Amino acid sequence: xxxxxxxxxxxxxxxxxxVALARDAYxxxxxxxxxxxxxxxxxxxxxxxxxxxDVCWGGPMRVMQAYQQTPGCDLVSFAExxxxxxxxxxxxxxxxxxxxxxxxxxxxxxxxxxxxxxxxLQEDLRRADIxxxxxxxxxxxxxxxxxxxxxxxxxxxxxxxxxxxxxxxADGVGHLWYAQASRGPTSYTAFYARRGLLDQRRDEMLRxxxxxxxxxxxxxxxxxxxxxxxxAGYFEDVPVALRVDACKRYKSLGIWGRDPGLPRDxxxxxxxxxxxxxxxxxGAPYELAVDNSLAAxxxxxxxxxxxxxGR
Numbered sequence: 355x356x357x358x359x360x361x362x363x364x365x366x367x368x369x370x371x372x373v374a375l376a377r378d379a380y381x382x383x384x385x386x387x388x389x390x391x392x393x394x395x396x397x398x399x400x401x402x403x404x405x406x407x408d409v410c411w412g413g414p415m416r417v418m419q420a421y422q423q424t425p426g427c428d429l430v431s432f433a434e435x436x437x438x439x440x441x442x443x444x445x446x447x448x449x450x451x452x453x454x455x456x457x458x459x460x461x462x463x464x465x466x467x468x469x470x471x472x473x474x475l476q477e478d479l480r481r482a483d484i485x486x487x488x489x490x491x492x493x494x495x496x497x498x499x500x501x502x503x504x505x506x507x508x509x510x511x512x513x514x515x516x517x518x519x520x521x522x523x524a525d526g527v528g529h530l531w532y533a534q535a536s537r538g539p540t541s542y543t544a545f546y547a548r549r550g551l552l553d554q555r556r557d558e559m560l561r562x563x564x565x566x567x568x569x570x571x572x573x574x575x576x577x578x579x580x581x582x583x584x585x586a587g588y589f590e591d592v593p594v595a596l597r598v599d600a601c602k603r604y605k606s607l608g609i610w611g612r613d614p615g616l617p618r619d620x621x622x623x624x625x626x627x628x629x630x631x632x633x634x635x636x637g638a639p640y641e642l643a644v645d646n647s648l649a650a651x652x653x654x655x656x657x658x659x660x661x662x663x664g665r
Contacts, residue, residue: 355386356386356387356388357385357386357387357388357408357409357555357558357559357562358387358388358390358406358407358408358409359387359388359389359390359407359408359409359410359411359562360389360390360391360392360398360401360402360407360409360410360411361389361390361391361392361410361411361412362392362395362398362410362411362412362413362416363391363392363395363467363468364391364588364589365440365515365516366515366516366517366585366589366592366597366600366601366604367436367440367515367516367542367543367604367609368411368435368436368543369573369581369584369585369601369604369610370435370436370566370569370570370573370610371411371435371566372584372585372587372588373569373572373573373581373584373585374565374566374569375387375389375588376584376585376587376588377569377572377584377660379565379566379568379569379660380561380562380565382565382568382660383561383562383564383565383568384561385558385561385562385565387562390407392410395412395467395468398410398412398416399412399416399417399419399420399429399546402429402546402547402548403420403424403427403429403548408547408551408555409545409546409547409551409559409562410545410546410547411435411543411544411545411546412543412544412546413468413470413541413542413543413544413624414431414541414542414544414546414616414621414624414643414644415469415470415473415624415628415633416429416546417429417430417431417546417638417643418625418628418634418637418638418643419633419634421634421638421642421643422634422635422637422638428548428549428550429546429547429548429549429643430546430547430548430549430552430643430644430645431541431544431545431546431616431643431644431645432544432545432546432547432552432559432563432616432644432645432646432647432648432649433544433545433562433563433566433567433614433616433648433649434541434543434544434611434614434615434616434617434620434649435543435544435545435566435570435610435611435614436542436543436544436609436610436611437539437540437541437542437608437609437610437611437617437620438534438535438537438538438539438540438542438607438608438609438620439471439474439534439535439537439540439542439609440515440516440534440535440542440604440607440609441465441471441474441475441513441514441515441534442513442514442515442516442519442530442532442533442534443462443475443511443512443513443530443531443532443533443534444504444511444512444514444518444519444522444523444528444529444530444531445510445511445528445529445531446504446507446509446510446511446527446528446529447510447529448529449529449531452531452532453482454478454479454482454484454532455482455484456531457479457484457489457511458484458488458489459490460489460490460510460511461490461492461508461509461510461511462489462490462491462492462509462510462511462512462513463491463492463493463495463500463503463504463509463511463512463513464491464492464493464513465497465513465514465515466493466494466495466496466497467496467497469631469633470542470624470627470628471513471515471534472493472513472631473627473628473630473631473633474534474537474540474624474627475513475534476627476630476631477623477626477627477630477631478534478537480630492509497512497513497514497515497518498518500512500513500514501514501518501521501522504522504527504528505522505527511531512528516600516603516604517589517592517596517597517599517600519600519603520596520597520599520600520603521596523599524595524596524599533607535607535608535609536607537623538619538623539617539619539620539623540620540623540624540627541616541617541620541621541623541624542609542624544614544616545562545563545566547559549645552645552648556648559648560648560651560652563614563648563649563651563652564652564655564657566614567613567614567649567652567653567657568657568658568659568660569660570610570611570612570613570614571612571657571658571659571660572659572660573605573610574612574659575659577602577605578598578599578601578602578605579598579601581601581605582594582597582598582600582601585597585601613649613653614648614649614652614653615646615649615650615653616644616646616649618640621640621643621644622640625637625638625640
């Protein structure tokens, strides 16, 4: 029986997962995977818990949220792929010496579609001795509308992911002020499933993690053009030049991990952000919500990178 694998939302920073699908990395490891999408990001963890899907890729944030809200929760993150924050602050003017304190007194719009981008940014502000409540912030509007407002001059800066950033930069109406990846490791996306599934179907889960590790090795050696070409079928509405620019930027920022291990420092930085932002309290401990045993096994095996034929 195939493993049902769910994406939480469609985003360019998930490129390694789409490369694995496009290049048949799972089939190369002898595991059948059925790929589905979650109707809403917030439903993803619920679908795993109720058995509608087997495995999801998404934030450890969702795992911590589930432990907060669901008695008897047994979700576990078991292979990290996006190891740094992929969100960016784009401003209307050039600020080569930008600091977070520059945001005071400015009109800034933050991401409303999912909670993690703002949770992480507000923690950055706190660590810079800035009260997040002091910002003139639009918090309840979608990224597309925020981008339009920036173009009109109604905002000074927007928090976005790619390809919104690439589009603004290419059009000359936006400038990169702050890449949230620059703070360092912040666990952003991993596979997660119910702990019982990892035990019951361990061989298949091991094969999935091996496939992702081989994909990560392929990405580590690939340039932006190759990555953009590999994921083209999942982003047909994004012009090639923007897709390439976005992939180059994400790779240069180091957002994609080189192996599937989920490190404690990245998890704890995310957890601290969610706690300080009031999203969870105290947040699921690393030992409860993370299982690195599959990752450790495949890292020890040191399999080859996927070749150009997905083998």
